[in-house]
Amino acid sequence: NAGVTQTPKFQVLKTGQSMTLQCAQDMNHEYMSWYRQDPGMGLRLIHYSVGAGITDQGEVPNGYNVSRSTTEDFPLRLLSAAPSQTSVYFCASSSRQGHNQPQHFGDGTRLSIL
Amino acid sequence: DAKTTQPPSMDCAEGRAANLPCNHSTISGNEYVYWYRQIHSQGPQYIIHGLKNNETNEMASLIITEDRKSSTLILPHATLRDTAVYYCIVRASDRGSTLGRLYFGRGTQLTVWP
Numbered sequence: 001n002a003g004v005t006q007t008p009k010f011q012v013l014k015t016g017q018s019m020t021l022q023c024a025q026d027m028n029h030e031y032m033s034w035y036r037q038d039p040g041m042g043l044r045l046i047h048y049s050v051g052a053g054i055t056d057q058g059e060v061p062n063g064y065n066v067s068r069s070t071t072e073d074f075p076l077r078l079l080s081a082a083p084s085q086t087s088v089y090f091c092a093s094s095s096r097q098g099h100n101q102p103q104h105f106g107d108g109t110r111l112s113i114l
Numbered sequence: 115d116a117k118t119t120q121p122p123s124m125d126c127a128e129g130r131a132a133n134l135p136c137n138h139s140t141i142s143g144n145e146y147v148y149w150y151r152q153i154h155s156q157g158p159q160y161i162i163h164g165l166k167n168n169e170t171n172e173m174a175s176l177i178i179t180e181d182r183k184s185s186t187l188i189l190p191h192a193t194l195r196d197t198a199v200y201y202c203i204v205r206a207s208d209r210g211s212t213l214g215r216l217y218f219g220r221g222t223q224l225t226v227w228p
Binding site: 004033035041042043044045059090092102104106108 | 148150155156157158159160163201216217218219220221
């Protein structure tokens with residue numbers, strides 16, 4: 001069972017470089033989200049999507065873009081990486097079938113910006 | 115979504131029950147209580163959720179007070195593998211485009227010792 005797959009697992013960038021973090025799910029989930037986690041802190045929501053073609057901002061959207069052209073994929077783009085974006089990034093998905101379906105998380109992408 | 119308050123850390127002996135408290139005094143009538151945990155370096159894992167009745171699954175039990183202002187997650191026989199950060203989250207059940215969002219606090223670091 002693949003679930004939520006994030007690639008790459010690790011990445012080092014230089015300041016100003018661009019990068020796309022990939023997230024794919026094979027559960028036909030409508031809802032997908034991106035979170036970042038910094039040391040000693042909980043997860044903070046960056047962007048989320050309730051279905052293909054629909055995205056919205058979370059708590060900390062600045063510096064990140066997303067798109068949702070298919071149900072399966074929800075890439076996160078850093079257009080000009082900054083050291084403040086060094087973090088661990090998690091993608092999650094959930095179904096809208098029935099109320100309150102739990103979110104399934106990927107294993108994360110560890111990103112360092114030099 | 116209602117704010118939650120959890121103790122930053124707790125200890126538990128292996129084989130004993132771990133009782134993790136959560137206060138959510140501003141919870142609304144349509145908000146569910148969710149519990150997730152995050153084992154070091156992994157993505158968060160769903161544990162259980164409930165509205166007002168106590169819930170039990172293969173991982174844990176959730177006890178919600180009658181006034182719904184607090185809850186307790188119970189791991190009946192804690193093992194070393196249960197060492198993790200546990201997050202208590204409250205979320206509205208049907209808020210249209212916000213349905214896919216979860217707001218994480220800092221959680222409780224549970225350490226199970228042999």
